[in-house]
Amino acid sequence: MGRLAKIHEPYEINVKNEWCKGCGICVGFCSRNVLAMNADGKAYAQHPEKCVGCNKCEIYCPDFAISLGGLTDGADRKDKVISR
Amino acid sequence: MGRLAKIHEPYEINVKNEWCKGCGICVGFCSRNVLAMNADGKAYAQHPEKCVGCNKCEIYCPDFAISLGGLTDGADRKDKVISR
């Protein structure tokens, strides 16, 4: 399914809390200011509506903790190959 | 004392028998056929009169066994630095 087909749907941004280490890279790299850190020091989508699905947050998260639903299967892939 | 000053004197070719291993390099490298191997397998000056003092035999002897008297002090130098 191409990216264009989804361009106007809001992106589903999933953060796996147990894996997020709060490094803030995703926040720093999201050019749309979609993401922010919560009080627990985990990333979350503060403004999901602004997301353009560029996928930067996913590939720059060093802990495989963030993924865009529907678009990619980053977290799934990880589940498959990351054994623990 | 320059080499020219000695050009017509016969060169003194010294072979230290204890050190000569009879490899034949000096014989092979002397372009004047001055040198030959004796029955004991050691080099000796068969035709010293033909020697032109090119010094090749001395520098190509891997065992420091041959030297040209007067001209160079190869064997002496060796005695100084080769400890045994």
Next chain:
Amino acid sequence: MWCSGCGNGLVTGSLLRAIENLDIDTSKIAIVSGIGCSSRAAGYLNFQTLHTTHGRALAFATGLKMVRPELTIFVIMGDGDAMAIGGNHFIHASRRNIDLNAIIFNNNIYGMTGGQASPLTPQGEKATTAPYGAERNFDIMKVAVATGATFAARATTYHLPLLDKLIEKGVKNKGFSVVEALTYCPVGYGKLNKKGDATAMLNWYKENSIPVEKCTTVDHEGKITVGIHHHQAAPEFVEEYTRRTQGVKR
């Protein structure tokens, strides 16, 4: 496993994407690693993984490759692992042109032991064992090429799509392939040298890199050259060995 923000996860991600793109049967993939933060990746990946001794990953992998030429072997090493204690195995794997895919997680420091200098710590920078500044450093690309590697490439963790591609191309090269992945250690190197947090270190890479194709000299204005530095086919070691010994009577 890794500290918050550590770039090792980024390189690991690239490796996984490259594997996915290459579409290799995972049972034909083996990951061999040394000792270091980066090498710990091996223990967390769902392949056949071999976590060896410090510096020796390539030598272990050499034995494995000889008896299992059908495997695609990734050899994951830190900069200290590959180029300090493991330097000899590196240059000889390179000389042999054995079909291994060396991925060097270069964070310019010994991460695991807490920030000591590595042969890749930039000259003059600080490390806990180089309180007055580090020695001269290697250029991995130069060492790889001069010793015989048939594929040598570099990308930073800022250039992840490039890194994916380079790993893929390295796998496709039948011979010794070196991919230097410039990662970063915010905790060791970063803190000591005041390089800021992970995001800052990534951005530093962005600003200080240049595609190697754009350079005439290899060290263009002090910038880091990224991309393929060398790619030239040569007979592969195990194939050569097999060829040479084929006729031997049984």
Next chain:
Amino acid sequence: MWCSGCGNGLVTGSLLRAIENLDIDTSKIAIVSGIGCSSRAAGYLNFQTLHTTHGRALAFATGLKMVRPELTIFVIMGDGDAMAIGGNHFIHASRRNIDLNAIIFNNNIYGMTGGQASPLTPQGEKATTAPYGAERNFDIMKVAVATGATFAARATTYHLPLLDKLIEKGVKNKGFSVVEALTYCPVGYGKLNKKGDATAMLNWYKENSIPVEKCTTVDHEGKITVGIHHHQAAPEFVEEYTRRTQGVKR
């Protein structure tokens, strides 16, 4: 000591002439060697001589040089000693640019143990451990340059006057100097590969060498390039260390 006709004596002769020409106080000369036929030279020279373990001469010499910077240190190694087991110390001495004079007696074989392959045995040639032909070999000059040596030169035992001069120039270079002396082992390599006697092997060098200055590519028509391959100054390791730590309070 050495077999009849062995080229090691020729290299030793060159070394002695170079020392004589340089006119260094012999009490300021130290010879450090590894293990191998060539390394045995150390035990026969009337200097301060240190015969170490196989492959480790440069590492011993590094410690010695650091505490005795005033010494002129020659590090005598065989090709196996320097480039097989000792490869890591070689590339790191080179990286550091420490002021040591490495003289590699390259006879393309392990002489002392009786003719096994070395990383300098030409590819495809025979050795007792390479009965079906040797692996790919190193080019010492390339490795030296890529790893940081500031002086790298090569001569064969046919080119003794050149060898004398190269050793001299290496000593004058303040930094890591590599002189590869191509010698020959009639007993091991020579016999196995039917290269004839010592004289024949010397003549082979004569016919198969070419001054590096005359080449455009480094491996000109498969000939051996002799002469200075690289000479470029860089700060020397011990001096740099001393400079960096000078200001440290006592």
Next chain:
Amino acid sequence: MNGRSEIRLSGSGGQGLILAAIILAEAVADEGGYVVQTQSYGPEARGGASKAEVITDVEEISYPKVGSPDFVLTMSENSYLKYGSDYKEDGILLVDTTFVKNVVSNGKNVVALPITRYAKEELGRDTVANIIALGILNGLANIVIHDTLKKAVLSRCPSGSEEINTKALELGLSLAKETRSTASRLA
């Protein structure tokens, strides 16, 4: 100070607990007591639950590890789970509620305070939470004279940070006093 006393500071890496332990140990040494300081180095030292321990005594200390502590500080969920219950019957557990949400007393002494929140909110810098904790600890357990501890803190803190560290220590002391007076906080 009398007899053997075992103190455990636990939390996650980067909270400055090793430094706090060293400061405490130096204060003890300054007063002429015997002291041993140890810490965990495992992988847990990177995130997870790490600990730094101090043992003080009036005579030479043989066994250098904490058996059952007299005082425990926990500054993370994990360390609370791991170290939050094995302290002595009459010991004290100090919990940083900034990180530990559900504190159970089990009938023993518990002091639950949002230490890191105080650090951030009242002093503007969460990195001095360790010093506040030290102040509370010493205020409650009287390990050394307050001024000795202050001297120890000042000798270890980077120049320029003397003021904020002093304030943190004092804040800790006053929190301890408050706690002592409001018995309700001691479960």
Next chain:
Amino acid sequence: MNGRSEIRLSGSGGQGLILAAIILAEAVADEGGYVVQTQSYGPEARGGASKAEVITDVEEISYPKVGSPDFVLTMSENSYLKYGSDYKEDGILLVDTTFVKNVVSNGKNVVALPITRYAKEELGRDTVANIIALGILNGLANIVIHDTLKKAVLSRCPSGSEEINTKALELGLSLAKETRSTASRLA
């Protein structure tokens, strides 16, 4: 062949003495005897005085080194000096006078022959001196049947050199016979 018999072949490296020892040992093995063959590997193996030894016995051989030999061959000045005197009272010393100039008998059996000269002059190749020596040795000491030895020689010599090696062996045998008949050569 009966009882333990100790044979030492000595000379300098490159004279083919190890090969000779192996051939002899193989011949012994072929006849069903026990045999042990050893050699010196020291630096002396490169020039100087090297040796190869063969011990034969009808029962299993324990100690594998030659104590005092029954038969010694010396093919160099150095090896003569080193090994030329410690053989058994009734043993035999075979000296290659091509290399050893001054031979003294000390009242024991000595056979002095210019073996290498024979090899060069009569067979045109000094490298078969070792085989001549073997022939002499076996001719004098009757260690194995001549044909067994011949078979062993042939199985070890490079193809193309069968003839010259056979001739060398025969020459050795005839020299031994000659020697036996001319007692003068046995001192």
Next chain:
Amino acid sequence: MGQIEKTRLFQGNEACVAGAIAAGANFYAGYPITPSTEIAELAARKLPETGGKFIQMEDEIGSMAAVIGASIGGAKSFTATSGPGFSLKQENIGYAMMAEIPCVIVNVQRLGPSTGIATAPAQGDIMQARWGTHGDHPVIAFAPSSVRETFDLTVKAFNLSEKLRQPVFILLDEIVGHMRENIHIPHQDELEIINREKPLPDQPYKPYDEEKEVSPLASFGEGFSYNITGLVHDEYGFPTTDSEKTKKLLSRLQRKIDNHLEEIILTEEFGMDDASLVVVSYGCTARSVRQAVKMARKNGLPVGFFRTATIWPFPYEKISAFADKTKTLLVPEMNMGQIFGEVERAVHGQARVVGLNRFDGEMITPDEILQKILEVI
């Protein structure tokens, strides 16, 4: 050894290679060193003849690593070296112990310490074989006394290595390694060859099952995803720092050897019944001892011969069993007294233990031993 069968002249080092190949060895990685070099040279020549592979690595460390890597790929792999190389291999030997990777390591001992005398025989690395790498783990080491035994023990070494997933040492010495004897080499079908157990396909796989003494070992390339590490690990091979698991792992490593002592320990004895003095020996020295004891018994002396072909695990029990019936144990060794200490431990003060030591590069002669026997009996 039957006299009916045709014998062939074999060098000790050669018999080692022949034994390895007979046992199924198909990979060798090594680095030349006197007096072991013939093993490398023969392996280089012979392995390809049976489809095996040889590599000369850049050093001994790499050799040991490659041997382990190849074994993980499913090969029966081995290496040979001498003292200096054995020292260098120690770190990776410890790895193979911890990760339980089968392989055979031959050390043809020469005179040490350090470079010592490369060509002189010695029995100086006996204790190093036991304790050379850091940390605790049991080892298996054989010391052949003859060329034929070198063949046999090499086969046995491979078998035990495969069966127990344990690196096994062969401690040759320059004498046995370099001597030639005419021996009968058994036919391949006379030999029992053991291969490592493999996991069942499509079953959950624990490479380090706590319940088992030895778990099956999947070769890389066979499709079992698991981890191998030199760190303390759990049943799946993943690192752990749990103290309970640590204890279980290290205890199991010890147990798997302890449970097979009878199979591993090989000794030989004669003249023990009436012996008031027993000479305990191994390796090349046992050859001189055999001759000396025979001489002694011919002269009517009540002397016994006890030889151990297995150095580690040491036959404490067997020695302790005869110690109280014996007055004196004589232990001749070509070192300063290494096994001497183990014999002392075994004897527990029940008999006097006397050493006879040479460490000058020469074999101990039967005469020396006989003289010592006369002196101490």
Next chain:
Amino acid sequence: MGQIEKTRLFQGNEACVAGAIAAGANFYAGYPITPSTEIAELAARKLPETGGKFIQMEDEIGSMAAVIGASIGGAKSFTATSGPGFSLKQENIGYAMMAEIPCVIVNVQRLGPSTGIATAPAQGDIMQARWGTHGDHPVIAFAPSSVRETFDLTVKAFNLSEKLRQPVFILLDEIVGHMRENIHIPHQDELEIINREKPLPDQPYKPYDEEKEVSPLASFGEGFSYNITGLVHDEYGFPTTDSEKTKKLLSRLQRKIDNHLEEIILTEEFGMDDASLVVVSYGCTARSVRQAVKMARKNGLPVGFFRTATIWPFPYEKISAFADKTKTLLVPEMNMGQIFGEVERAVHGQARVVGLNRFDGEMITPDEILQKILEVI
């Protein structure tokens, strides 16, 4: 330790560096490894302050080589490592033994074998320190139990090393290396510092004089032409294969240690007079033992405390001296029983020897020891 003098908080590893510098150390070469890394880091920082030099080498082998090279240049040199690095250094350690080059090697022990658990304490390299390199030679090794003792024994290690031209080991463990204690560091002038003997100028120089126990050592650069080698050598340092010279050399190496046992062996004991059970310990374990023995004696049990700070040469005589007056010796160790074997040898069957072993990365507690005491007394 006087209470009058001001104390300072020191880490064990830090005390080691302080001791080294106090002893005159001016060169360090090393390669980082947990739990020894602080020693390298401090040496890097501190040595230049007193004109010394530090180098991080490419690996442990190179580190050991550089340490020897620097010592030959006249420096007092040292290195620190842990198990894996200690294994790698073994070949060059043997070189230093053979060539008689003074230097100090610190091993901060962690749990092995192999990579084991990098951060967990152990006493697993005790036997490796004795037998880790090939060939025969004696060793000197200390195992401090406290931070202050780490300082003192480091000074002593340098002194003995210089005096005897012998590499000396310090076997720390993760506990002692990483713990901080407040200690009094003696003033420089309270310390006895020994420097190697130098040859007289313009005199014939024998670096390996057969007549002497230890010969003077000329530094390179001082104008004495001689040879140093790891081969067996003559009195001038030149290689020889002569068996007589070999024997003389190796015997002298042994003798020079044997002749100084009293000076080298340091032990501590209390409660021995009436002890029917003696607990023998060393290193960090001795701390738990001390507490346990005190508790036992408080409870009226006749238990003795015997600690050895010198592991090698082992105090066989001292132990054997009390063994016959004792019923049981208990040997708690954080390994599988290494010193246990040596105690058994020392005891010669005169008393029962019982081990108490943990090899799971945890310290043995005083309670465990006490319980065992109650069980076996």
